[in-house]
Amino acid sequence: MTMTTRCILCNAEHGLCLVLADCESFHCKECGESFDVADLEEHIMQLRKLVCVSRAAEKE
Numbered sequence: 001m002t003m004t005t006r007c008i009l010c011n012a013e014h015g016l017c018l019v020l021a022d023c024e025s026f027h028c029k030e031c032g033e034s035f036d037v038a039d040l041e042e043h044i045m046q047l048r049k050l051v052c053v054s055r056a057a058e059k060e
């Protein structure tokens with residue numbers, strides 16, 4: 001069983017697969033890149049920063 005999500009690099013929908021046999025590695029079948037959990041966390045933090053800036057701008 002694998003879970004898929006949008007690739008953080010090439011943005012292919014369902015490109016990024018979490019390999020449950022090895023829960024620390026992600027592989028994109030579209031661009032062939034591999035990512036670890038730290039790569040994803042960094043990406044999430046950048047997205048969160050964007051959301052925060054966007055929300056702050058809305059209030060002004």
Ligand SMILES: [Zn+2]
Nearest residue numbers: 007010028031
């Ligand atoms: Zn990709």
